[in-house]
Amino acid sequence: MTQSSPRQEFIAGCRDISPVLLGSIPFGFVAGIAAVSAGMSALEGIALSVLAFSGIAQLVVSQLVAANSPFLVTVAAAFVVSLRLMMYSAALSPHLAHLDRRWRILLSFLMTDQSFAMTVKRFNEATDRAYVHWHFLGSATTLYLSWQAAVAFGVLAGASVPATWSLDFAVVLTFLALLVPAVRTRADLAAACVAGLVVLIAAGLPYRLALVVASIAGIAAGMAIELTRRR
Amino acid sequence: MSIWLLILSVAAVTFLLRASFIVFANPQRFPHAFRQALTFVPPAVLAAIVVPGLVMPEGVLDVSLANPRWIAGLVAIAAATRLRHPLAPIAVGLPLLWCLQWAMR
Numbered sequence: 001m002t003q004s005s006p007r008q009e010f011i012a013g014c015r016d017i018s019p020v021l022l023g024s025i026p027f028g029f030v031a032g033i034a035a036v037s038a039g040m041s042a043l044e045g046i047a048l049s050v051l052a053f054s055g056i057a058q059l060v061v062s063q064l065v066a067a068n069s070p071f072l073v074t075v076a077a078a079f080v081v082s083l084r085l086m087m088y089s090a091a092l093s094p095h096l097a098h099l100d101r102r103w104r105i106l107l108s109f110l111m112t113d114q115s116f117a118m119t120v121k122r123f124n125e126a127t128d129r130a131y132v133h134w135h136f137l138g139s140a141t142t143l144y145l146s147w148q149a150a151v152a153f154g155v156l157a158g159a160s161v162p163a164t165w166s167l168d169f170a171v172v173l174t175f176l177a178l179l180v181p182a183v184r185t186r187a188d189l190a191a192a193c194v195a196g197l198v199v200l201i202a203a204g205l206p207y208r209l210a211l212v213v214a215s216i217a218g219i220a221a222g223m224a225i226e227l228t229r230r231r
Numbered sequence: 232m233s234i235w236l237l238i239l240s241v242a243a244v245t246f247l248l249r250a251s252f253i254v255f256a257n258p259q260r261f262p263h264a265f266r267q268a269l270t271f272v273p274p275a276v277l278a279a280i281v282v283p284g285l286v287m288p289e290g291v292l293d294v295s296l297a298n299p300r301w302i303a304g305l306v307a308i309a310a311a312t313r314l315r316h317p318l319a320p321i322a323v324g325l326p327l328l329w330c331l332q333w334a335m336r
Binding site: 048090109 | 258266278284319320325332
């Protein structure tokens with residue numbers, strides 16, 4: 001690759017993320033339906049999406065609002081499901097450290113599972129990395145705008161979609177598409193298997209606490225394998 | 232009113248987690264064990280989200296043939312492992328689920 005410009009990188013980012021939209025658009029639609037089904041107004045559902053921009057956090061909040069969960073339990077659940085964003089932040093920060101604060105705030109706000117994966121790939125593949133943050137901005141903006149449109153459509157038109165379309169399964173598949181490449185080592189596999197098993201055992205716990213308990217158990221299992229391997 | 236407080240709190244939580252290292256901190260300054268634990272967050276959290284969606288569609292464990300989701304999910308995992316394309320699970324899994332649902336009617 002020869003010297004690229006910010007504009008070329010931005011457009012490449014928009015283009016590279018486009019296949020992912022086939023998964024994220026039905027997901028956004030489902031998140032919009034979930035918000036209004038939970039009793040939020042159209043404005044509240046759209047505001048949650050515009051401000052939090054996280055499909056799984058939006059879904060979890062909607063489920064807990066529907067169940068009349070206490071405020072702190074709902075915020076804590078959103079925190080736990082969003083912890084992976086912290087891991088992405090740690091992984092990307094060395095690449096973005098040279099940018100000024102406004103850039104870093106903007107890119108942080110727009111970062112999602114998909115644009116993170118896309119950007120890491122770009123940083124690994126590009127020979128000229130001077131403008132990779134423009135690639136990140138292109139993919140993240142495309143995802144943001146299409147996501148908000150899908151959520152708004154779900155909020156406004158959602159109730160009329162027949163359940164037989166099983167659009168909620170698109171959500172599971174979107175996360176499955178992220179899970180499979182996230183499992184690279186035996187320790188990762190242990191973390192995923194233990195979390196998957198514990199979430200089933202703990203399914204009876206209230207307020208989706210099973211998700212929290214299972215995540216912690218999975219992380220502990222990964223750490224345990226990592227420690228025994230090093231001895 | 233409290234719903235707006237909730238929306239703003241969730242927005243703050245998601246932003247602060249995203250910005251944690253990019254804006255506020257240098258990950259090199261944190262203990263190795265902490266950074267190690269962070270690397271297991273995606274496989275653990277994502278598995279904890281995906282697994283119930285496949286085997287507990289109605290909130291109770293169902294791995295019988297009456298539940299097509301775990302079958303479609305296993306095929307989607309195989310597709311993701313083989314094809315290594317971000318679209319593979321959804322392009323394979325959702326149409327397969329529709330076919331299985333149609334066949335079971």
